[in-house]
Amino acid sequence: MSEGTKAFIKGAKVIVPERTSTKPKGYRYPVAEEYFGEDAESRLNELVEQGLMERTFYQRELGCPKCGSINLIVRFYCPKCGSTHIVKGEVIEHWPCGYVGPESEFKDGKCPKCGKPLKKIGVDYSKPGPMFKCMECGEVFQNPADKLNCANCGEIFDKGDAKEVILYAYRITPKLEEELDVALAQRSYLIENLTKMGFNIENPENIYGRSGVKHYFYMVASRGTGILKLRIVIEILSAYKEVPVDEVFSLYAPSM
Structure with missing residues (x-):
């Protein structure tokens, strides 16, 4: 899980949708967009699939049968x-x-x-x-006769032809919140002690190993410059049970 995702989950207790006329769908998740950008809803659903968040019913809306937008306007006709x-x-x-x-x-x-x-x-x-x-x-x-007009694509249709759109709220589970507290505490501990040792902490990044393969690391710290520059990488495995030995040894491969 990336640091951005951890920070988002930790700071977002409950994420609810907000109506807007500026988005094609007619709604958005503003808090999630601060971390995930335009694809926030897809990322939220990924977190649900990963068991990191829970999804609950929030609201049922009428949507355009053509594009699915809930940004609808009611107009009266002769x-x-x-x-x-x-x-x-x-x-x-x-x-x-x-x-x-x-x-x-x-x-x-x-x-x-x-x-x-x-x-x-x-x-x-x-x-x-x-x-x-x-x-x-x-x-x-x-x-008068009334019809729904889609403000997104311009479709005009009867209420009976409207598409049902379910909006969801997303929330972090208490158990996961405890685990994140531990994970963030571990990171703070590592940063504090590495800094005392004179290391500069770099953002998690992709690094090419000696084999030429690109790897992603939990944390990268460096000290010195030029040929005297020392760079260390840190990776963490967490599990409810004891981590198998072969998984521990697999952490050495990316550093080669």
């Missing part, structure tokens, strides 16, 4: 012509001519269709209540 050019307001139904339209169209108390003045509610007109009117085809309706 059920007759499909236009989004609709207005909502109090509606008046003028009985003598049958015209139905928003109250705002009845200027000076006159019907915009026949021009007759409105007399009294219940006598020559009624107010059915708030309704919608399509400004393209003139249709008046109580319930």
Whole structure:
């Protein structure tokens, strides 16, 4: 496990998703991205597979059936012509001519269709209540059609066609937290004592051995310069049981 991964797991008790309009998926894990970058969710799932973190249900969302994004917008449409050019307001139904339209169209108390003045509610007109009117085809309706629009790819679809997207929360297990405490304490101990001996601690890195093969080491420390430079590499094996002898000897191979 890399030092970055250890630091992340140690510092992140619970990782939860956050909605955002800037990501194609419509959500992100900001804390994890500080350590793992754009591929944070994949790395979190890798840690789950390795038994280093637990994954639990967090939230169920509707997603785009085409791209899977949860960055969706609800838009209302005219059920007759499909236009989004609709207005909502109090509606008046003028009985003598049958015209139905928003109250705002009845200027000076006159019907915009026949021009007759409105007399009294219940006598020559009624107010059915708030309704919608399509400004393209003139249709008046109580319930507009609604569809979901994907802000990521532009797909337009019915709610029934939406994809189910499950968002998860990730948390470190108490047992692993204890193990990390030990591992980080070991590293601090090594750094402190090597520094006292005059060594400079280098970041874990890939180093070419005498055989020409590249190896990754837990810690690298060096002292001196030029031909007098002394460089040591450190690798640690940890296990619940005694580490087999052949595994211990296998640590010598990379240093050759």
